[in-house]
Amino acid sequence: MIRKRLAALQRRMSVVVSVVTFTAVIVLMSWHRSTVQREVLSPTQQPPTQRPQQLGESHSGNGAEVPLLSVEKPQSSVHGATRDAHLDSTASPAIESCVAAKKDVLLVGNRPVGTYLCSYFPTAKIISGGCKLPCGGSGSTTSPFTCTILNMGSSSQMKSADIVVNHHGPIPTKFSPLEPVITLFYSGESNVSEGLKKKASHAYQIKYDNVVSFHQHRPWYFTWTNRFEGEFRAVLAGTLQKDWPAWEKRRNAVAIFVSRCKKGGRERVIQALKDVYPVHSFGKCFNTHRIENEFPKCAALPGGRYPQKLCVFNQYKYILALDNTRELDYVTEKVYHALVAGAVPIYDGAPNADKFLPGGWGSVVRLSDFDDGSGGTDYLRLQRTLQELEHVESPKLEGLKEWTKATSEEAWGDEFVANLHHGEPTCDVCDAARRKKCEGAAL
Structure with a gap:
């Protein structure tokens, strides 16, 4: 009888120990998870709480509404x-x-x-x-x-x-x-x-x-920079440029592909620009041209919209590359489409986009550089700049194209290279x- 009671007591003790152990494991794992969450998204690493400036708003203090977060990056x-x-x-x-x-x-x-x-x-x-x-x-x-x-x-x-x-x-x-x-x-x-x-x-x-x-x-x-690593390597090898038409054969116009017209105030920029310089829109926003009518060879390319879009961009001197907010680090594919097509991007977006561009700001026409003194854009001055860049002998054009002549990526800047290989x-x-x-x- 005593042996049976001892055996029963041992079984009950085993159950109690198992329950306590299991509970302790769950508590420890929950604590571990909460610690991980605090480390991964600590208050110093939260997204900026101030509203990023949208396109079409004042250029005054471009990007100042989004303070740069000083957070040390892991290796x-x-x-x-x-x-x-x-x-x-x-x-x-x-x-x-x-x-x-x-x-x-x-x-x-x-x-x-x-x-x-x-x-x-x-x-x-x-x-x-x-x-x-x-x-x-x-x-x-x-x-x-x-x-x-x-x-x-x-x-x-x-x-x-x-x-x-x-x-x-x-x-x-x-x-x-x-x-x-x-x-x-x-x-x-x-x-x-x-x-x-x-x-x-x-x-x-x-x-x-x-x-x-x-x-x-x-x-x-x-980074979107890294997603175009192959194209930038082709530039260093000199192979991508072989598909670019000569500058004088490109159209003296700005090409755009924008479908969501009101996104970030893009319509205001497009409307103001097309009042002073030819704008050929292939998207739903202010549509003026169709690929099928204007460039049937581009429309016939397999692989979907991307190769067709680059084919069209190859025919133009300028591409309007508008990201929908002026937000730190938010540099999307738009500016790269223009660059790898051999065109000059007219860019507006991240205030630190120079970290993501080969040669920094020197590879794009920056919309915010044409401030009219009251926070708006001086489109007539932009018009004169585009007209000057139409000519292949333009010193400004030579500077904008300098990045395409690099034979080593170091010429593009350390920050760009870091993003390129990120x-x-x-x-x-x-x-x-x-x-x-x-x-x-x-x-």
Whole structure:
């Protein structure tokens, strides 16, 4: 009888110990997650709370409404991007062994929108519903592994995945501290587009484990500069210029592709410019020309709108490149489309865009340089500048084209080169997920 009672007591004690241990693990993991969130998106790393200046507003103090955040950037790692500081601490051999053994990381897109990340990796292996992205390995600080990206995850995959990424849908559900391992908000939009009180707010973004955007105060960020790395390499090799028509054969006009006319006040800029200089609009905003009628050879090009658009830009001397806000680091594809087509961009946007341009401000005509003294734009002075640049012997044109003659990237400036090679941070996020899972399992 005594033996039976002792056995029963032992069983009850085992249950109690198991419950206490499980509770302690959950508490520790929750504390770990909250610490990670504070490190990843601390108050000093929040998006700017002041409203970025939109296009069409006063140029006075261009960009001053968005103060530059003085946040030290972590060192680069897996894919030329960055890793969260807490992941760089010395880990135990057991954790490092676990990380090295985890050869595949699963990233899935949140429903109902899914993810478009595979489109950023033309060399990734295409699979049904996604792609396989090789990460790490030679020249990297982490062991090689594969990040499997599924454009749209199933309900069960979103629970068990290493990463659930959201672009425009609802916030992914966190079933437990490690299910999924990381919930990720990935946005290429400006703070104005996301809404300063909505998705761009700290209150919204802290609901995720991590955030990726173009803002360079974040541990992980991307640049459009890097996405044109191949084209800039072709410029250094002198091969891209071979497809450019001679300057005197290009049209003395400004070409634009803008569909959302009211976005950021673009319509005011376009309206004022076309009153003083020829503007050929191929988008829905102030549409004046159609590719099919004007350039049938461009319209017949395969591959969609992008190669057709570049083909059209090759025919013009000037391209209007307007980002929808004057927000720090927000430099989109528009200015690069003009540059790689051999045209001169008429640019308005980020006040620190010179960090993202080959040769800095010297490679573009900056709209804010034509201040009329009252905060507006002197379009007649801009008109005279464009007319001067029409001539191939113009000294100003020679300066604007200087970047195309570089034979080494150092001539483009250190900050531009850093952005050019920064890399897409998806591999870094995937590496962080496998490390976090191993750390969680070791608790």
